[in-house]
Amino acid sequence: MSTADSRSAGRRWRHLRARARQRRRRFVVELPLLVGMMLVWGALWQDYSAGNLIFGLVISMGIVSLFRLPPVKLTGRFNVWWALVFIVRFVGEVTVASFQVLWWSLRYGPRVRSAVVAVQLRAREDLMMTATGHTMTLIPGSFVVEVDRGTGTLYMHVLNQSGPDSAERFRRHVLDTEKLIIRIIGTPEEVQRVRDEDAGRAEPPVQPVLAADRPRAGRAESRASGQSSGRGDPERGDPGRGDPERGDPGRGDPGQGGPGRKDEA
Numbered sequence: 001m002s003t004a005d006s007r008s009a010g011r012r013w014r015h016l017r018a019r020a021r022q023r024r025r026r027f028v029v030e031l032p033l034l035v036g037m038m039l040v041w042g043a044l045w046q047d048y049s050a051g052n053l054i055f056g057l058v059i060s061m062g063i064v065s066l067f068r069l070p071p072v073k074l075t076g077r078f079n080v081w082w083a084l085v086f087i088v089r090f091v092g093e094v095t096v097a098s099f100q101v102l103w104w105s106l107r108y109g110p111r112v113r114s115a116v117v118a119v120q121l122r123a124r125e126d127l128m129m130t131a132t133g134h135t136m137t138l139i140p141g142s143f144v145v146e147v148d149r150g151t152g153t154l155y156m157h158v159l160n161q162s163g164p165d166s167a168e169r170f171r172r173h174v175l176d177t178e179k180l181i182i183r184i185i186g187t188p189e190e191v192q193r194v195r196d197e198d199a200g201r202a203e204p205p206v207q208p209v210l211a212a213d214r215p216r217a218g219r220a221e222s223r224a225s226g227q228s229s230g231r232g233d234p235e236r237g238d239p240g241r242g243d244p245e246r247g248d249p250g251r252g253d254p255g256q257g258g259p260g261r262k263d264e265a
Contacts, residue, residue, distance in 0.1 A: 034060045075187045082183040089180065090135065097140040104160050115161035116145060119174045120205045123182065123190055124152045131185075132178045142170070152205075171207050 041056030042048040104112050137143040146155040158170050182190045196202035
């Protein structure tokens with residue numbers, strides 16, 4: 001074998017070794033995703049036997065190989081204590097929110113006010129945004145309607161919003177949830193930022209102000225405001241009193257010389 005052939009074989013061998021290391025690293029990164037998909041497979045079939053889980057793992061590996069997605073970047077850290085705190089808090093919030101939504105439905109019914117609230121998070125990684133959004137969606141009364149990955153903003157539909165103050169309280173709730181998730185699986189830089197905020201050395205993210213933050217008025221309030229202004233209620237066939245300054249006679253008043261309505265014989 002000549003020197004050129006040996007060099008070419010050496011380059012091919014190094015290239016194969018590099019690709020093997022890359023595949024191993026990718027498999028380690030995707031291992032949590034594969035395990036999660038395997039558990040979902042077992043939940044769908046309600047069968048957690050070894051054979052069914054192995055079959056689910058094979059299907060998961062096939063899906064990940066065929067449909068290439070950006071790898072989920074893990075931080076490599078997991079705080080057990082804060083994870084227990086998160087579980088206790090999450091169960092408590094789900095319980096309280098369930099009774100709150102029940103009370104709102106009984107008291108207000110379809111007249112309950114809602115708003116779309118924009119919340120800008122600290123983190124920009126897909127994992128942190130997904131974890132925060134899913135956590136808030138699992139709590140009754142709110143769910144994610146849109147995500148802006150560029151700015152790290154969640155747009156959430158929230159029940160029982162009376163104005164900007166209630167929207168700001170909900171934003172603080174979401175940021176507190178994200179802070180707790182950061183303490184569990186966040187990067188060291190994100191954890192340090194949370195500590196600086198707690199110590200007063202840093203400020204939380206500046207939140208955007210949307211027109212959607214203002215709650216929508218109920219139909220009954222819109223109807224009342226329309227009648228008080230003389231516009232009437234088109235849904236009930238009421239043309240209103242009219243506006244003399246704009247030349248609108250409206251229904252008129254026979255007692256005051258208006259056109260009014262003719263008396264039936």
